[in-house]
Amino acid sequence: MFSDTTHVIKDTLHIAAGDSVKAGAEDTGWILHHIMDGNYLDFSPFGKIYLPHFELFGIDISITRHTFFMLLSALILIFVLIKASKSYKKSPVPGRFTSAIEVLILFVRDEIAKPNIGHGFEKFVPYLLTCFFFILTGNFLGLVPFSATFTSNIAVTAMLATLTFLAVQIGGVMHNGFFGYFKGLIPHGIPVFLLPIMAVVEILGLFTKPFALAIRLFANMTAGHIVIYALISLIFVLQTLVVAPVSVGMALFIYLLEVLIALLQAYIFTMLSAVFIGLAVHQDH
Amino acid sequence: MHYNLLLAFAMSGGGGEDAGLLGVNIGLAFWTVLTFLLLLLILGKFAWKPILKALDERETNIKSSLEAAERAKEETRKLTDENQKILAQAMEEANKLREESRSQAESIKNDILAEAKKKSDEMLASATHEIEVKKQEALSEIKNQIADISIDIASKILKANVDKEKNKTLIESGLNEIGKN
Numbered sequence: 090m091f092s093d094t095t096h097v098i099k100d101t102l103h104i105a106a107g108d109s110v111k112a113g114a115e116d117t118g119w120i121l122h123h124i125m126d127g128n129y130l131d132f133s134p135f136g137k138i139y140l141p142h143f144e145l146f147g148i149d150i151s152i153t154r155h156t157f158f159m160l161l162s163a164l165i166l167i168f169v170l171i172k173a174s175k176s177y178k179k180s181p182v183p184g185r186f187t188s189a190i191e192v193l194i195l196f197v198r199d200e201i202a203k204p205n206i207g208h209g210f211e212k213f214v215p216y217l218l219t220c221f222f223f224i225l226t227g228n229f230l231g232l233v234p235f236s237a238t239f240t241s242n243i244a245v246t247a248m249l250a251t252l253t254f255l256a257v258q259i260g261g262v263m264h265n266g267f268f269g270y271f272k273g274l275i276p277h278g279i280p281v282f283l284l285p286i287m288a289v290v291e292i293l294g295l296f297t298k299p300f301a302l303a304i305r306l307f308a309n310m311t312a313g314h315i316v317i318y319a320l321i322s323l324i325f326v327l328q329t330l331v332v333a334p335v336s337v338g339m340a341l342f343i344y345l346l347e348v349l350i351a352l353l354q355a356y357i358f359t360m361l362s363a364v365f366i367g368l369a370v371h372q373d374h
Numbered sequence: 375m376h377y378n379l380l381l382a383f384a385m386s387g388g389g390g391e392d393a394g395l396l397g398v399n400i401g402l403a404f405w406t407v408l409t410f411l412l413l414l415l416i417l418g419k420f421a422w423k424p425i426l427k428a429l430d431e432r433e434t435n436i437k438s439s440l441e442a443a444e445r446a447k448e449e450t451r452k453l454t455d456e457n458q459k460i461l462a463q464a465m466e467e468a469n470k471l472r473e474e475s476r477s478q479a480e481s482i483k484n485d486i487l488a489e490a491k492k493k494s495d496e497m498l499a500s501a502t503h504e505i506e507v508k509k510q511e512a513l514s515e516i517k518n519q520i521a522d523i524s525i526d527i528a529s530k531i532l533k534a535n536v537d538k539e540k541n542k543t544l545i546e547s548g549l550n551e552i553g554k555n
Binding site: 121124125126143145148149150151152153155156159160163166167170171173174177178181191194195198214215216218219222223242243244245247248249251252311 | 395396397398399400401402403404405406407409410411412413414416417418420421422423424425426428429431432435
């Protein structure tokens with residue numbers, strides 16, 4: 090199933106990128122170039138700002154474009170949310186700014202965490218909230234001109250999914266005990282001869298869930314941008330200005346769609362994290 | 375299996391700067407984990423905790439306020455009922471009292487009237503009796519006086535019974551004397 094997914098992604102990317110060999114003279118590698126990470130902030134046509142290079146124990150940890158916007162979104166979140174939390178000290182009635190934040194917080198707590206995790210959901214609310222706001226800010230930040238979408242980087246989504254995986258395992262072990270948790274992974278009442286197969290399947294299942302999370306967020310955030318770039322590049326591929334209104338109009342439509350997707354993917358990632366945590370915590374269902 | 379595919383695609387795909395679209399940049403992964411965990415720590419301590427606490431407090435506050443309002447409403451209803459009952463009772467009592475006092479007044483009036491009548495009757499009776507007694511007294515006195523005068527006249531007549539002329543004047547003078555009395 091997942092090899093199929095990767096195939097589809099690969100094909101899509103090739104088609105979207107115009108597969109420079111087939112398309113002839115046009116080099117459309119610039120699309121991927123824009124989507125991928127780099128060691129500079131791209132303000133073209135006004136220029137580029139190169140970012141510093143770091144190494145730690147021989148590992149390249151230099152600040153890249155995606156790292157920069159990730160840190161920026163973290164700072165925005167800290168600033169905005171601490172400002173919101175301070176307003177509660179002044180009065181329990183939220184102001185305009187705090188209400189806007191509060192809606193999202195209540196949504197994550199009451200619509201995502203509570204119904205999906207159930208009893209004992211309070212411990213996971215901070216994680217889910219951070220997850221939701223981090224991805225949401227990243228998605229929206231990617232829609233700002235001259236910025237980059239760090240949530241469309243597989244390294245970022247893979248790490249976020251890994252953290253969800255860890256949260257799921259820690260939640261399960263904390264709630265059911267170490268042996269209880271792994272014993273509970275295998276459903277009750279299956280024939281003994283199936284046990285080895287089921288064990289393999291269930292343990293594989295543990296890893297496929299976060300894998301799907303990572304791929305879903307990455308693919309969704311990448312696809313929209315690729316489509317926008319492809320639509321714009323139509324003008325240059327067809328070498329006519331006549332197509333420009335169509336290209337720009339459709340790109341605008343995709344852009345608006347991306348606004349929706351930005352919110353939706355943050356919701357889906359958080360929602361599925363909550364579902365997986367809920368499954369690990371309450372294994373009987 | 376997946377990993378191989380990823381790797382193959384990472385090598386083949388894209389712009390060629392580092393690894394391609396599906397290549398995992400270890401540095402970025404490191405930054406992601408670091409940023410996220412720091413964010414979780416900082417927001418958990420300075421944002422989520424106070425905000426969630428405030429929200430919880432507000433919710434319990436609203437809940438308790440609603441309950442208190444409900445209780446107060448119940449109490450008011452009870453009090454109103456009680457007031458109504460007390461009012462009705464008071465009205466009844468007042469009516470009873472009025473009725474009682476009216477009947478009492480009636481009886482007192484009747485008593486007073488009866489007594490007055492009795493007293494007046496008595497007074498009338500005693501007055502009549504007195505008048506009767508006085509009348510009897512006066513009558514008997516008149517009778518005595520008439521007898522005395524008659525005897526007086528008779529004796530005068532007998533004494534001066536000499537001539538007709540003298541008799542006549544005597545009677546006249548006697549009668550005049552009576553008339554004077």
